[in-house]
Structures are given as structure tokens and as C-alpha cells.
Amino acid sequence: MGSEGPYTAQKRSVAGLPTTAPTGSARRAAAAAVHPRGKQTHKTFNNVKITILCGVITILVLRGTIGLGSLVMYDKEGANPHLTEETNRILAEIRSDPEDGEEEVLDLNATFALGPKIKGWDEDRKVWLRKHPLFPNYLNGRPRILLVTGSPPGPCENAIGDHYLLKGLKNKIDYCRIHGIEIVYNMAILDKEMSGHWMKLPLIRRLMLRHPEAEWLWWMDSDAIFTDMAFEVPLLKYKDHNLVVHGHRDLLFDQKLWVALNTGSFLIRNCQWSLDLLDAWVPMGPRGPIREEAGKVLTANLKGRPAFEADDQSALIYLLILQKDKWMDRVFVENSYHLHGFWEGLVDRFEEMIEKYHLGLGDERWPFVTHFVGCKPCGAYGDYPVERCLKSMERAFNFADNQVLNLYGFRHRGLVSPNVKRIRNESNNPLANVDRFDIRHSMERSNSRSKS
């Protein structure tokens, strides 16, 4: 509606409106006839009022059209309002895929496999490792670990989500640099059937087969972050195991609780047993009717599970309950440290932890991993209030980042602040600080002490 419209309408409505009482207007008309100057002033005054009203309407129209009040501003001045629309248009174009019309799903009778059945993987891998001495599966006496994580190929629904994915990845880079772990960050949809969280199964399998040098693959959700930069997974404890997952055996076998284990952070050995487990795990995964029906089975059999399609975590729990004898001798259900630490009970205690404890503990005193289950910063809808999640994630990132920045003489101003402050003056003997503050050197010293 242009600014002329309301103004024109206004004039028409003015012209068409009678006075409420014939006598009133007649009286005013008579008075105006008697006092011509007063009439002119009154007329001018009313015209001014009309003009102001129409001006207001014009401003409102413009404001609604170019949306000056509702851009994602991030506290910056002068953001270009057309940039957002242009960006969205281009992204929609980039993401449009002529082959995306193929929305076929497997029917209930279809059999799904992650790939051709692999047999003899342990032996083949051993032979390969012998032939490739430059790609050993042990480095400095420690098994080689490949950390696997990722996110979907496109930008997040919630614009801030990508920023937290970036910080989460930085966090993993920091931990893995300190501990000599390689990272694979996956953004490819390898298997349309295994959509969502199920994507980790074909990904893990493929990485096992293409990285025979990796002894362990460590899956970690993008919303799980390291909060103990010194703690190391005690792999020696798992020398007879092939799967290490956080959870509780009693909740698993006695209660059959649907959250008895957490597949947001787990280690799986690169071996035949693991390939077989993945094959046994996958049948509930294919999207569509298979996953929906499987969801009903899981809900019916696992305590507390709401009604929704099958998820990989419930499916693993169900599999391990059903086939306990087949798998459990090689599964380590870990809860002596926070291989997965549910964020809600942890993030408010960081100040207490800093005061009372120290890094390297990995448990509830200084959690190894803090996992923001349910926050979903990448999506439009999380299970918790946005404010709670974002502030808690900031706290966790900074709690972890402080442990990294310590080497460089810095710390965040506060657990919610992205800004840092110096905590140690530069010295002209910088190497003394390296020995003292580099986590790797502290670990080296404590390893030497335990050996001697």
C-alpha cells in the first residue's frame, strides 16, 4: 500500500463523513462562515494532522518491507539488509539438486547392507601393516586413533549453529593436537538411507577399511566437546575390548533403559568384530518404513523410550540386550570417567571445579567430555531454552579453552566471555614456561614417574 493510498482514502473518508449531529456541523459551518480566518487555520491544522498520519503509515510500510528491525545483526553496525536475501537465494541455488527428486525409500521387506560382506579383515590388515611400515597402527607405543566427527553439508537452520560447530571443531583440534590424534570431519552424505545420526555407521565402516593404520576409531558428536584437555583415554584398559561406550550395565541389562548407553562419544576398534557389529547394528537404520517400524519395536522393548523412529543409540542398546552373549565380552561399558558427560549437571559447576580440582581427572570433578545433548544449536528447535544452551556452551568452550590458552599466558575474562586477558607476563626465558605449562610435557613427566 503506497503512501498515496491511505492519504486518498483519508480525504475520501473525510469528505464522506457527516457530522454526528446535523446541528453540530451546521453550527461549525455557521461559525466558519462568520470567522473565515479561523476556518483556514482549522483546515490547515487538520491537513497537517492528515499529513502526519500518512507519513507514519509510509514509514511503517517501508519498515515492514526492508525489515530494518529484524536482521541477524550480531551487534554490528551497518549490516546490509539485502545481503541476507541475496545470500539465501544463492544458497538455495547451490543446494538445489536435480537428483534430489529421488525420494525412494526401502520397503519393509528390503535388506540393507553397508557394503559387501568383509571376512578375514584382521588377517588382511595385519599383512597390510607389515607391508607398510611407514603407516604403523602404533606410534610411540600408543595405538593410533582417528577421531571422527562431522555435520551436514549445508548451513545450519539457526545461523548461530555454524559458529558453534566451528568452535566445537576448534576444541577438537586443540585436544587432538595435544594428544597426537588425527581427525576426519565429514560433511558428505555417504548413504541416503542412513540419514541423520545413522550416518555414523557407513562412515565408520568406510574409514576403517580405508585407514587400516587406525587402530581405534573414535566417533564424537559435533555437540560434544572436550573439557579436560589433559585426560587421556586409558586404552590399555581396553586391550581385550573392541567397543568402549559410556553407560551403565545395570541400566542396560536390568532396567533395559533406553538411554543406558550414549553413542555420542565412543571408541570402536578397527577389526573384524567391529565390522560384524556394524552389520548387526544397521538393519534398523534405513529411513522410511523400516526405521519407523523399528522405532515401535524399540519403544515397546526399552524402558522410558518415547514413540519415535529408530535411532542408532536405542538400536545398539537393543542389539546388545538381545545378543548379549555374542557381543558383550568385547564391549566395555565405561562410567569411571566422562567419555560422555551430560552437560546439565556439569556446566554450572565449572567455578567449583576450578577452585577445588584440576585437569586430568576426566570424571565429574573435571569432566573429560561435556555433551550438549538436546541443545541442537544447528537446528531451529532444541529441547532446552536457547539462552540456557548458548550460555552453557560458551562456558564449556571457555573452560576448555582456558586449559589451552594457559600455555600462551592467557585466559578468558570470564567463562561467558569470548575475550581473553593476559595472566602471565612475557618472559625472556620462554622455554621455562613451555616445560611448566605445556600439557604434553606435564603428561610426559607423569608418565616417566609412573614408569620409574
Added chain:
Amino acid sequence: MGSEGPYTAQKRSVAGLPTTAPTGSARRAAAAAVHPRGKQTHKTFNNVKITILCGVITILVLRGTIGLGSLVMYDKEGANPHLTEETNRILAEIRSDPEDGEEEVLDLNATFALGPKIKGWDEDRKVWLRKHPLFPNYLNGRPRILLVTGSPPGPCENAIGDHYLLKGLKNKIDYCRIHGIEIVYNMAILDKEMSGHWMKLPLIRRLMLRHPEAEWLWWMDSDAIFTDMAFEVPLLKYKDHNLVVHGHRDLLFDQKLWVALNTGSFLIRNCQWSLDLLDAWVPMGPRGPIREEAGKVLTANLKGRPAFEADDQSALIYLLILQKDKWMDRVFVENSYHLHGFWEGLVDRFEEMIEKYHLGLGDERWPFVTHFVGCKPCGAYGDYPVERCLKSMERAFNFADNQVLNLYGFRHRGLVSPNVKRIRNESNNPLANVDRFDIRHSMERSNSRSKS
């Protein structure tokens, strides 16, 4: 302005407006008095008009307030309009820093230093390395490299910027995993004086002093990505040099061109010479009057430089021109491969490259690094059209990602598509594919051939 305001004003103006000619209203009043039902209809009709007008105003106000038309939707259905505002509010709170009021800048006479003067670093470092055999500066005969990159602590002005930072980081993780390079991703403002691109100087210095095991530090801008996953920097070529930077000597010394070198991707050795270079480089950096005045000097002395404050790249160019004899014997100005490759001449030729050439060349036939100078996806204003930049960056990422995905049997559907397709069936002899398609194994074979 609430919906009542204009409505109220509307009623007042209606009530207060006289008819334009006394006789007209008198006539209408007389007519209304004669025909009461007609008057009622007329009144009702006009009331309806007022109601409609006010309803329109109400809608406009609401639309402007909650901005329904201008959210960053990313082509998703059902995005929560209030989520964006809530997110922004929380972020503003997170980013508010009571100490941010300290906007003091150094005056022109102040001397700025990156830290206490370090002397004898080469000897001290050598001693340290001897004492720490578990932290050698050479691994498998190759110097240890630390790749350094980063971005500001807060989210990007343009929401899509964080998504491209994430993809850029994934790209670097892929390259560095293949080539055994460690990464530091910095998001901390270590020195408020050295804001913006100047941040790399205090960062590099601090990392040198805290990572004595790093033989080379490799600074890389967040908008520079690897597009040749096989190419390796020929470090042996630089055994007598301490700084490797892309550029042209004739443009540097003959023409004194302001873009003769590019500091978006360069290698600097961890040694005393480099610490001294950083000390000599830094004086033009401190924000405020120092940087502004320095900018004028640079513009006056470097060909083609527009008028703006001092940037680190121009400052290095100027320093090397002024003190050529002091520094240039240890500076390698590299242009035999694309240590930095300006994106504009490259991204449209990817299909041609795929057809005619192969990875490992690193030069204009298959660029090592493609650098999106001027695109600024994180900011609100780039130097190029948004569409050109976003599509070109997608193409470059996917061109690079295809080289990584090849090992796993996938490729992007098109250079602009984030989706992938299988290019090789799964085999029940997966290790044959490892030998054939893993870049590291191809490199190992070509190294063996060149030695024999």
C-alpha cells in the same frame, strides 16, 4: 507505535475535520436528517473504512516489529522467527565486556613491542630440543610444521560466513591429516593493539616461543584453502631461508608494487632471525594514529596503494624494500607454485584442470592454494558480488574435497553441489583401493622412485 495510536488519532482527526464548504455539510446534514436510514448506512460504511484502514496499519506495525519477511531462512520450513531475536540478544549479552570501554590507543610517539627482546633463541632452542627427544623438530626426516590460522572470537556479520569458516577449517584438517601437519586455530585476541590482520604477528611469535618443536610456522588466512591435496611444500629448497612468501621480486624491488607479496599464506622458520623480523615488522601495526600515519607512508611509497591505514602485507613489503640487504638473503620469494593463488583466475578453470591435468602440480595447472582475497564471506561487505564469491568458494571446496573423497569412493555431484555420489563400488578387497587411492601412499611411492 501500537495499533491503538493511529486508530485513536484517526478517530480524532475524523471528528475534528470540518467539511470543506459550509454549505456541503449543511446540505448533507439536512439530507441525513431527512433520511435517517441512509445516514446510518453511510456511517456504518465509513466506520468500516476506518476499521479496515486501522487494521492495515496494525498489520504493518506487527510486520515491522517481528520482521516476518527478512529472517535468514536458509530455505527451511518452519524456522522460528523469535529464535533469531532471542539468539541475538543472548549473543549481545555474551559479547558485552565491562572492560571493553578501554578504547585507548597508543599515541604516535609510543613504542610498541611484541614482548621482551629475545636473544639467543637458536641456541636455547637447540638445547631444549636435545633435552626433549620426544618432541623432535624433524619427524621421519621432515621438518615439523605448525599450520596457524583463525578467525575472530564472535560470529560473523554475515551468517553464512561461519559456515564457510567451518568448511575452510575442514579443508585444512584434510590437508594437514594427509601431510602430518599440526594445526592451531586461534580465536583469541591476544593483543588489542594488533587488531585485524596484524593479529598474526603476536600470534606467530607466541607460538614460536611455546612450540620449540615446530621448525616452521605456516600462517594461512581463513579464506585461503588447499586445492591440491597432494602437493607438498618443497622445504628442502628453503634450507637456507627463513621466510617463504608468494610474490615476485621484480614487482617488489623494481616496481615497489603494493601487492608484490601476499601474506595470506607464508612460512616462517622458528628461529632468532624470524623473531627479529617480527620485531622489525610490527611498528606500523598498532591501531589508531600509528597505523593511520603509517598507512600514509605506505601509500606514498608503494605503487598503486590506495589510501587506507597500514596493513601487515604492505608493511612487510615496505620493510623488505627499505632493508633489503638486512633481510632478503633469507627470504625466498616463491612463485613457481601457488603458495597463494588468487581465486579469480583459477576457479573458472577447474573443469579444464580436471580434464587436462592431475593433482600434485601445485601451480596454475592445479593450484596448491586458492585464496579468496576480497570475498570476505564473514563480513557484511566484500569487494566482489556475493554470488560470484559464494559459488566460486563452493567450487573450490568441492574441487578440493573431491580429491579427499576419492579414497572413499565418492565425488561431489557437481562442483557447486554439496551432495556426493558414489564413483566406485564397494569391493571386498578394500585394501587394494587404499594403496591405489590414498594420496599418502601415492606420495610414498613417488618418493621411493625418486630415491632409487
